[in-house]
Amino acid sequence: MEPCDLQRNVQAWFNSNPPINFRKGHVRVQRVLNWGGFVTSSFQVTDGERTAHLKLERSAEQVQMQRWLAVQQRLEQHYRAPRILDWIDIRGTDHAGLLFEHIDGVTWDIGSRPDWVQEIVKLLSKLHQDGELARALGDPARSYGDCWELRYRELFEEDLKAVRGSRPPFVSSELLEWMEQESKEIIAIGQAHKAFEGVSRSACHLDLWQDNVMLDKSGEFWILDWDGLAVGDPAEDYATLLWPLVHRHGTDWREVLGVNVDEAFEARMEFHLRAITLDYVVDPLADWVDCDVPEWMEEVRARKQREHVEYLDLYRRKWG
Numbered sequence: 001m002e003p004c005d006l007q008r009n010v011q012a013w014f015n016s017n018p019p020i021n022f023r024k025g026h027v028r029v030q031r032v033l034n035w036g037g038f039v040t041s042s043f044q045v046t047d048g049e050r051t052a053h054l055k056l057e058r059s060a061e062q063v064q065m066q067r068w069l070a071v072q073q074r075l076e077q078h079y080r081a082p083r084i085l086d087w088i089d090i091r092g093t094d095h096a097g098l099l100f101e102h103i104d105g106v107t108w109d110i111g112s113r114p115d116w117v118q119e120i121v122k123l124l125s126k127l128h129q130d131g132e133l134a135r136a137l138g139d140p141a142r143s144y145g146d147c148w149e150l151r152y153r154e155l156f157e158e159d160l161k162a163v164r165g166s167r168p169p170f171v172s173s174e175l176l177e178w179m180e181q182e183s184k185e186i187i188a189i190g191q192a193h194k195a196f197e198g199v200s201r202s203a204c205h206l207d208l209w210q211d212n213v214m215l216d217k218s219g220e221f222w223i224l225d226w227d228g229l230a231v232g233d234p235a236e237d238y239a240t241l242l243w244p245l246v247h248r249h250g251t252d253w254r255e256v257l258g259v260n261v262d263e264a265f266e267a268r269m270e271f272h273l274r275a276i277t278l279d280y281v282v283d284p285l286a287d288w289v290d291c292d293v294p295e296w297m298e299e300v301r302a303r304k305q306r307e308h309v310e311y312l313d314l315y316r317r318k319w320g
Contacts, residue, residue: 007031009093010043010054019086019099023047029054033296041095044102052085056097064227065098071136071229079127080223105216110244116221117256120213120241123223128202128234139231141201144268147233148190151206152275156183159279159286166289170305179282186275195267204232208241235265239272246273247314274319280311 011029018024022045032042032053043054057065068075068084075081083101090096108116127133142150160180167176190196205212206228214222238257245251253269254261261269284304291300 006041006056006090006093006095007043009090010045010056010095013088013090014045018047019088020050020052022050022052031293033293033300045099051102053082053100053102054088054097055100056088056090056095059094059096062096064229067137068226068229069098071133074130074133074136075226075229078130079123079226080221081226082222082224103214103216103222105214105222107211108213108215108221110210111249113215114245116213116215117242117245118258119221120208120223121238121257124205124208124234124237124241128204128237130203131201134201134203134231137203137230141199142231143196144198144200144233144235144264145190145196147200147236148196148271148275149187150230150232151236152183152190152279153187155279156187156282159282162286162289163282168285168288168301168305171285179278182278183282186278189271189275193267193271195264195271198264200231200233202231202234203229204234204237206230206232206236206240208237210241210244233268233272235268236272239269239276243273243276247277247318274315277311277315277318281308281315284308284311 007029011027014022014027014029015025018027026047028046028048030044030046032044034042041056043056045052045054055065066087069087072081072084076083082103084098085101086099088097088099110117160176160183163171163179164176167173205223205226207225208223212224214224216222238253242251242253242256245256246253253273254266284307288301288304288308291297291304293300
């Protein structure tokens, strides 16, 4: 379905089935640019008096949002998650998802507002120790090696498949081959290094990069996009959050965490920081390929090309 067709269907659905006291016949729907990817479709929904945010996925990707919905109360009470208003199923399409209370604010810039880092680190520590939430998710305990495999194998393989199928003109065949080989070496680390031999029972956000933190006008922060919530490796959460401070601002992540960590955790942090950097090299290329909204395509592709070049230079300077 074309993006404009989906938007029309969403607006028609809301005007015929208005939820949570939206005024029937007065609802307007505007698609929101999601810089993190184009599998998800995001919309602002308003009737002029009330505004909400709608996040839709195709049927194959809806399971994770349903898991979020199942534990929404705990996330909203303890982990600064936005309030879910309803589950929305757009009839006549394969799209469904969550309707959220609108947060009037801006995404966090960790470099200009580092004062929030310690608060978010504390929140993550609490999350990782929340046995009740981990049990509610129903995930089994996982080895750190399995956590690594779950994070990076599909991520790299799917992104590189997209790039291989429609290679951007600024990506040479030699560079594509290098990225494929480098990703294989990254994936193999999780099975080869002894730091991944332990087992985790910790609930983890697993996508807590700075664009998934929002600051509202009152100065409070909110943690977005809990659809990746699962039992995972806490080091992955911390590495995702702290990556900009480490690689852009030269901060030692040990000073930020402020706790003594064992040798295995320290090794996994360093491996995750490397893998995330390679992801930042590859993922912008997949976004360059996947952007399917004509009015955004020029802006998105220009930004994604700049990001790819920047992170490629960073990766090669640090890891060859």
